[in-house]
Amino acid sequence: MFFLKDLPSEAMIRGVTADLPDVSPGHVLSVLSHLRAASVLMRDIEAYLRGHGLSQTQFLAMMMIMREPERTSLSAVEIAARLDISKPVLSKVLASLTDKGLIAPAASQPADRRQKQLSLTPAGKQRFAQVLPGYFQLLHAANL
Amino acid sequence: MFFLKDLPSEAMIRGVTADLPDVSPGHVLSVLSHLRAASVLMRDIEAYLRGHGLSQTQFLAMMMIMREPERTSLSAVEIAARLDISKPVLSKVLASLTDKGLIAPAASQPADRRQKQLSLTPAGKQRFAQVLPGYFQLLHAANL
DNA sequence: TCCATATGGTTAGCATAATAACTATATGTC
DNA sequence: GACATATAGTTATTATGCTAACCATATGGA
Numbered sequence: 534m535f536f537l538k539d540l541p542s543e544a545m546i547r548g549v550t551a552d553l554p555d556v557s558p559g560h561v562l563s564v565l566s567h568l569r570a571a572s573v574l575m576r577d578i579e580a581y582l583r584g585h586g587l588s589q590t591q592f593l594a595m596m597m598i599m600r601e602p603e604r605t606s607l608s609a610v611e612i613a614a615r616l617d618i619s620k621p622v623l624s625k626v627l628a629s630l631t632d633k634g635l636i637a638p639a640a641s642q643p644a645d646r647r648q649k650q651l652s653l654t655p656a657g658k659q660r661f662a663q664v665l666p667g668y669f670q671l672l673h674a675a676n677l
Numbered sequence: 678m679f680f681l682k683d684l685p686s687e688a689m690i691r692g693v694t695a696d697l698p699d700v701s702p703g704h705v706l707s708v709l710s711h712l713r714a715a716s717v718l719m720r721d722i723e724a725y726l727r728g729h730g731l732s733q734t735q736f737l738a739m740m741m742i743m744r745e746p747e748r749t750s751l752s753a754v755e756i757a758a759r760l761d762i763s764k765p766v767l768s769k770v771l772a773s774l775t776d777k778g779l780i781a782p783a784a785s786q787p788a789d790r791r792q793k794q795l796s797l798t799p800a801g802k803q804r805f806a807q808v809l810p811g812y813f814q815l816l817h818a819a820n821l
Numbered sequence: 822t823c824c825a826t827a828t829g830g831t832t833a834g835c836a837t838a839a840t841a842a843c844t845a846t847a848t849g850t851c
Numbered sequence: 852g853a854c855a856t857a858t859a860g861t862t863a864t865t866a867t868g869c870t871a872a873c874c875a876t877a878t879g880g881a
Binding site: 763766770789 | 838
Binding site for chain 1: 683693712715716718737760809810814817821
């Protein structure tokens with residue numbers, strides 16, 4: 534995660550986009566500022582989570598499982614759809630969380646034997662509870 | 678680049694942060710929405726640039742060199758500072774741009790032999806000019 | 822029933838990011 | 852002048868993302 538530290542000046546954008554009448558330099562600069570702020574925040578979040586032994590994706594995968602009001606488990610494709618990441622990435626993330634003992638196959642598996650339902654272990658729930666408040670405080674403190 | 682597709686509801690955030698009085702659920706949700714929008718835009722930008730044979734970092738490194746009003750070259754550390762990325766990443770990015778023939782060592786090298794000044798080649802300037810308008814149009818079209 | 826097609830998940834290979842550790846060159850102080 | 856320290860850049864290692872290709876299981880139509 535990264536993004537430009539030195540944003541282009543509005544004058545520079547205006548010069549480059551002079552022949553693009555549908556592009557407003559002020560708006561483009563505002564979008565760039567937001568991108569910069571978002572990337573800095575994501576970097577901060579990743580550093581915070583890494584301090585707790587988790588990548589952002591690992592943390593969010595746990596959140597997706599915890600968040601289901603009616604259920605205690607989810608299948609891999611359900612998690613991938615909610616996170617908007619590719620299946621292979623999720624496959625690795627789930628393997629890593631399993632290795633850490635934070636998630637495990639759910640007690641009841643579905644009839645469809647292609648699927649694996651996954652639940653948080655007690656250790657997983659505890660880790661998640663430890664990390665969540667600081668995560669929301671970081672989000673709250675962001676000026677975005 | 679990615680971020681949550683299904684954002685948590687404000688009620689869910691409120692429940693989790695009930696004992697954090699300094700965290701406002703509405704504000705947290707707004708920050709999450711901005712993060713989501715920023716990550717989607719970055720993914721779109723990366724896809725656009727990849728279609729032109731460049732990664733985002735490669736493109737931005739070229740922009741940093743082009744952008745200097747008084748100069749036609751920059752050293753690696755100057756580029757890294759403006760982009761806010763680590764030196765090793767920049768080292769690879771510059772090697773890759775050199776392999777593509779888009780940048781080359783500048784005609785005049787500084788006395789300090791540790792440094793390498795880098796300029797855009799004619800092919801580099803042409804590629805940059807091809808790509809830039811679409812880049813700004815993507816930024817302009819973003820609702821961020 | 823059987824075969825084509827779809828879906829869930831993993832593996833393989835590539836690109837890009839980070840930190841740590843390295844080489845080479847400059848600089849500044851004794 | 853010589854040695855300690857700082858700076859520019861590269862290499863090694865690790866983590867995380869992607870697409871493409873691959874198994875295994877389900878499903879649906881002839």
